[in-house]
Amino acid sequence: MTNPLYDALIAPQAGRATPLLYLGDDSTVSGPDFVAQTHRFAHALGALGLKAGDRLAVQIEKSSAALALYGAALASGVVFLPLNTAYTAEEVAYFVENSGAALLVGDPAKANSLAAVAARFGAGFETLDGAGGGSLAAGAATQSESYFPVARTRDDLAAILYTSGTTGRSKGAMLSHANLLENAEVLAREWRFTADDTLLHMLPIFHTHGLFVASNVVLLSGGAMVFLPAFKPELVLKHLPKVTTMMGVPTYYTRLLAEPAFDRAATRHMRLFTSGSAPLLAETHRQFQERTGHRILERYGMTETNMSTSNPYEGERRAGTVGFPLPGVELKITDPETGAELPQGSPGMIEVRGHNVFRGYWQMPEKTREELRENGFFITGDIGVVDAEGYVSIVGRQKDLIISGGYNIYPKEIELILDEQPGVLESAVIGVPHPDFGEAVVAVVVPKQGATPDAAVLEAALSGHLARFKQPKAYVFAESLPRNTMGKVQKNLLRDAQKDRFEG
Ligand code: MLC
Ligand code: AMP
Numbered sequence: 001m002t003n004p005l006y007d008a009l010i011a012p013q014a015g016r017a018t019p020l021l022y023l024g025d026d027s028t029v030s031g032p033d034f035v036a037q038t039h040r041f042a043h044a045l046g047a048l049g050l051k052a053g054d055r056l057a058v059q060i061e062k063s064s065a066a067l068a069l070y071g072a073a074l075a076s077g078v079v080f081l082p083l084n085t086a087y088t089a090e091e092v093a094y095f096v097e098n099s100g101a102a103l104l105v106g107d108p109a110k111a112n113s114l115a116a117v118a119a120r121f122g123a124g125f126e127t128l129d130g131a132g133g134g135s136l137a138a139g140a141a142t143q144s145e146s147y148f149p150v151a152r153t154r155d156d157l158a159a160i161l162y163t164s165g166t167t168g169r170s171k172g173a174m175l176s177h178a179n180l181l182e183n184a185e186v187l188a189r190e191w192r193f194t195a196d197d198t199l200l201h202m203l204p205i206f207h208t209h210g211l212f213v214a215s216n217v218v219l220l221s222g223g224a225m226v227f228l229p230a231f232k233p234e235l236v237l238k239h240l241p242k243v244t245t246m247m248g249v250p251t252y253y254t255r256l257l258a259e260p261a262f263d264r265a266a267t268r269h270m271r272l273f274t275s276g277s278a279p280l281l282a283e284t285h286r287q288f289q290e291r292t293g294h295r296i297l298e299r300y301g302m303t304e305t306n307m308s309t310s311n312p313y314e315g316e317r318r319a320g321t322v323g324f325p326l327p328g329v330e331l332k333i334t335d336p337e338t339g340a341e342l343p344q345g346s347p348g349m350i351e352v353r354g355h356n357v358f359r360g361y362w363q364m365p366e367k368t369r370e371e372l373r374e375n376g377f378f379i380t381g382d383i384g385v386v387d388a389e390g391y392v393s394i395v396g397r398q399k400d401l402i403i404s405g406g407y408n409i410y411p412k413e414i415e416l417i418l419d420e421q422p423g424v425l426e427s428a429v430i431g432v433p434h435p436d437f438g439e440a441v442v443a444v445v446v447p448k449q450g451a452t453p454d455a456a457v458l459e460a461a462l463s464g465h466l467a468r469f470k471q472p473k474a475y476v477f478a479e480s481l482p483r484n485t486m487g488k489v490q491k492n493l494l495r496d497a498q499k500d501r502f503e504g
Pocket of ligand 2: 277278300301304322380382
């Protein structure tokens with residue numbers, strides 16, 4: 001009996017002699033303890049009635065227990081569905097309903113609102129806090145630390161990660177054991193991860209980057225992690241001497257460059273810094289090298305595809321590019337209108353095919369057909385170009401998407417709520433350059449005739465519905481929205497008009 005991800009990521013930790021996790025309070029978690037906790041959670045999930053294939057939605061703080069719960073889902077064949085801790089109860093409700101989750105695990109601090117959400121959709125509810133306490137942990141404490149993992153095939157689902165849709169409704173990307181395992185294997189090999197590595201892990205573990213790229217690669221290669229709840233530049237400086245590698249979104253690196261102590265001496269023993277989830281400015285790449293002597297390795301991926309391209313470990317890491325397609329990944333540039341392949345050097349739609357490409361959107365066959373071709377190529381929505389040497393650059397996006405500090409924000413979701421507010425005729429939400437977040441959300445609002453909607457009132461109206469990071473950082477009032485002859489709002493004109501708003 002086999003269970004591909006459990007066998008590769010979790011089981012081997014039982015045999016390790018050195019700590020797996022170094023935590024922020026200077027305590028450690030050994031490999032055998034991590035496996036024991038994983039097993040106890042797996043029993044607890046079973047005791048709550050979860051069976052293989054059921055969905056487990058979690059909105060919990062990052063902790064070693066949270067990682068063990070992910071391991072428990074893998075072990076018991078339960079499909080893991082992690083959610084951003086910033087989501088409101090209303091946002092969580094959609095995911096629980098859409099996925100048909102059997103159980104929601106939430107932070108005790110939000111127990112009232114989340115328990116109500118779970119009850120509304122017939123899911124169970126348990127709690128787990130950032131210190132490893134809560135009802136789920138209490139239920140697990142008395143369970144056995146031996147567990148026989150449930151058999152899974154490579155095609156069975158391991159996780160569903162929701163990614164927002166351009167129509168405003170999120171879609172659950174179904175990821176199989178093979179998707180996650182093969183991508184982790186390729187990344188570990190390409191980036192030379194071994195048991196000698198310690199990764200500085202400060203990313204959230206509810207997205208592809210922190211959970212699959214960072215955690216899976218380290219678990220697979222037998223390395224260790226300094227596992228901290230969130231990114232803080234001063235904690236990077238504190239923990240840097242203990243680690244060999246770090247992964248981050250571009251905001252992490254621009255914030256580190258603002259720290260004078262982050263220099264050549266502080267990073268001299270590091271072997272690798274990687275960046276992704278959002279564009280790394282060529283200027284940041286250059287400054288980073290000047291300050292530290294290291295060239296950041298930039299890679300490109302998305303929820304539906306895991307990682308698709310990477311700059312080389314050996315060879316030139318070229319600023320402003322995301323490198324080459326990874327082994328096992330085919331990438332082509334096509335005409336966004338016709339789907340026909342374009343010649344090298346022409347910008348167009350990036351399409352990818354390979355072991356990394358997801359199995360479709362959960363219970364959305366039509367959406368799946370729109371984006372995943374029958375021949376296996378996934379239409380990413382990113383516009384790219386391939387140079388003569390094969391380096392891929394992302395030069396734009398066809399999807400109406402804002403990436404702020406590495407989080408994706410879909411304008412439509414915000415516009416739909418703004419348009420319902422009293423005094424608002426219509427709105428257009430755009431992303432404009434921001435020195436810290438890369439892009440920041442700006443709402444352009446057209447008042448109804450005679451009305452004078454107030455930014456503070458609009459902000460208050462959004463706050464019950466949307467996570468704080470999605471809410472506009474500025475409101476602009478306009479008499480009308482620019483439209484082309486087809487009646488489509490010309491967001492590029494709005495972006496041009498607002499492009500210097502946050503830049504110094
Ligand atoms: C926090 N805030 C943000 C924000 N993060 N606003 C816009 N964009 C963001 N990303 C807001 C909060 O709502 C709050 O608002 C204020 O900033 C301070 O909150 P905070 O929690 O103290 O923020 P901070 O710790 O500084 O967080 C910023 C960050 C974090 C960049 C460290 O956002 C982060 O860790 N991002 C990583 C995202 C990530 O892992 N992405 C991977 C996706 S996977 P106020 O107004 O209340 O003060 C993927 C695939 C791939 O894309 O290829 O990897
Ligand atoms: P998500 O849906 O959260 O997985 O985000 C995926 C999107 O992030 C991609 O479609 C890209 O638009 C963007 N992205 C990821 N990595 C990079 C990168 N290195 N450069 C530019 N954009 C990136």
